[in-house]
Structure formats: structure tokens, C-alpha cells
Amino acid sequence: xxxxxxxxxxxxxxxxxxxxxxxxxxxxxxxxxxxxxxxxxxxxxxxxxxxxxxxxxxxxxxxxxxxxxxxxxxxxxxxxxxxxxxxxxxxxxxxxxxxxxxxxxxxxxxxxxxxxxxxxxxxxxxxxxxxxxxxxxxxxxxxx
Amino acid sequence: xxxxxxxxxxxxxxxxxxxxxxxxxxxxxxxxxxxxxxxxxxxxxxxxxxxxxxxxxxxxxxxxxxxxxxxxxxxxxxxxxxxxxxxxxx
Numbered sequence: 001x002x003x004x005x006x007x008x009x010x011x012x013x014x015x016x017x018x019x020x021x022x023x024x025x026x027x028x029x030x031x032x033x034x035x036x037x038x039x040x041x042x043x044x045x046x047x048x049x050x051x052x053x054x055x056x057x058x059x060x061x062x063x064x065x066x067x068x069x070x071x072x073x074x075x076x077x078x079x080x081x082x083x084x085x086x087x088x089x090x091x092x093x094x095x096x097x098x099x100x101x102x103x104x105x106x107x108x109x110x111x112x113x114x115x116x117x118x119x120x121x122x123x124x125x126x127x128x129x130x131x132x133x134x135x136x137x138x139x140x141x142x143x144x
Numbered sequence: 145x146x147x148x149x150x151x152x153x154x155x156x157x158x159x160x161x162x163x164x165x166x167x168x169x170x171x172x173x174x175x176x177x178x179x180x181x182x183x184x185x186x187x188x189x190x191x192x193x194x195x196x197x198x199x200x201x202x203x204x205x206x207x208x209x210x211x212x213x214x215x216x217x218x219x220x221x222x223x224x225x226x227x228x229x230x231x232x233x234x
Contacts, residue, residue: 048157095210114210116159116231 002079003047012076014056015043018063020072026086032073033090036107039138040071041130042087046098046115047078055099055118058126065131067139069103103133110137153177159231160184161203164224167192169199171211171231172218181222187215207234 002008016022020043023029032040043059062068075084077098088096097115104110111133118126155174162170162182168191172184188211190202197205 095212097210112209116207116210118232119158120230120232 002081008047008076008079011045011047011056012074015045015059015072015074018060018072020074022080023073023075023083023087024080026082029075029083029086029090032071033107035071037069037071037104038106039069040073040104041069042102042104043072043074044084044087044098044100044102045074045076045079048099054121054123054126055101057123058118058121058130059101061123061127062130062134065127065134067131067134069134069138101130103130103137105137155228155230161206161227161229161231161234162220163199163226163229164220165226166224167199169202170218170220171203171206172213172215175217177228179222182220182225182228184218184220185216186213187218188212189214189218203231203234207231 012022023032032042041059043055046055063072075087077084084098088094091102091109091112094109094112095114099118100115101113101118102109102111113126113129117129153174153176156176158174159171160174162172162184164170168189170184170187170189172187175183175185177183188206190197190199192199
């Protein structure tokens with residue numbers, strides 16, 4: 001059952017404020033996937049503070065890095081249920097978890113951070129994992 | 145910003161690995177731990193040797209990509225628990 005928008009909206013805004021586009025429907029998810037952006041990050045957002053409370057600040061910190069994905073999108077697990085399912089269907093061999101973070105290069109997933117790699121860690125630790133992945137997979141795109 | 149649950153065990157909300165005295169090992173989200181039991185939500189269970197994998201092989205694979213939920217909720221009696229570890233630490 002979805003949470004009240006009074007609870008959820010600030011959690012949405014933590015991501016939209018730094019440039020994330022919310023994917024609200026399966027069609028919007030498919031459109032993003034079909035873009036095959038040269039570098040993209042998908043955040044599966046979540047209400048639970050035990051993990052998501054560090055995911056969003058970690059993403060914020062990571063996006064200060066010189067190398068970063070050009071396309072930023074998010075779906076909200078438990079809120080946009082169909083859109084979240086559609087996103088997960090695009091990487092069906094990965095067990096679902098939320099919050100989680102996926103990086104795409106030319107439409108192919110190249111890196112995935114499941115929930116258990118976020119929970120109990122600091123935002124700085126989450127950001128360090130992400131920026132290392134940005135450098136590994138997206139450095140050429142940012143430099144060109 | 146998030147929702148927090150200060151009345152629960154410190155591992156509440158964390159994905160943990162619970163090894164047992166039997167051939168079963170569990171991974172799930174810790175709901176609570178007390179003197180009687182470990183309560184897990186969104187749980188997978190592996191039996192030693194299933195699919196040719198030991199308990200530790202299974203745990204190492206789960207540490208890489210996660211795990212597939214088989215049960216909504218499992219309670220494991222404390223006397224059966226050998227160890228409790230965070231999956232994220234592995």
C-alpha cells in the first residue's frame with residue numbers, strides 16, 4: 001500500500017532537485033531504456049530509512065564527482081508499482097531490491113548496487129562505490 | 145530523510161545471513177532479534193549442497209547480486225542460530 005504523499009514527496013524531491021527525472025509509468029520506463037543513453041543512472045527509490053536514508057545522500061555526493069552519468073532517472077518502489085516492475089523486468093536476472101542503483105552504458109547495465117550494499121553504510125561509502133564506477137565506465141564520455 | 149524504527153534490534157532493516165545448526169542457511173531483512181528468535185522478512189533459504197553449492201558458495205553469490213525471496217516471513221528459534229552476519233559485510 002503506497003505511503004502518503006506527505007511522506008514520500010520529500011524523498012522524491014531529494015532526487016529531482018539534483019536532476020533526476022521520475023519515471024511514473026511503464027511506458028516512460030521503456031522510453032528511457034530505448035534511449036540507450038551513453039551513460040545513465042537509475043535509482044530505485046524507497047521509503048525505508050534503514051537503507052534509503054543513506055542511498056539518496058550518497059547519490060548526491062557522487063554527482064559532485066567530475067565524471068558522472070549524463071542521464072538521471074528514478075522509479076519509486078512501492079509507489080509507482082507498475083513502473084518499478086517494468087524497470088526490473090529490463091534486468092530480470094538481478095534479484096529485486098530497494099533502494100538500489102543501476103548504471104547503464106549505451107543501454108546496457110554495467111553496474112548494480114543492491115540494497116545490502118547500501119544499508120548500514122555511510123553516504124560517503126555509497127558515494128565512493130558510485131564514483132569508482134563512474135570513473136570505470138563513464139570517464140571517456142565525460143572527457144569527450 | 146527516511147523512516148526509522150528505534151524500538152527494534154540494531155540490525156532491523158538490514159539484510160542478514162543467519163546460519164543454523166541444520167543444513168539450512170537463511171538470508172533476509174532483519175525485522176527483529178530477541179532472546180527467543182530471529183525474525184526475517186523477504187527471506188531466501190538454501191540447503192547445503194542444493195544445486196551443487198555449499199552454504200558459503202550460496203552466501204558469496206548472494207553478496208554479489210542479492211537473493212530471490214521465497215518467503216514473506218520466517219522466524220528462526222535462537223537455539224538453532226549459529227551465526228548472524230550482515231550480507232553487506234561479505
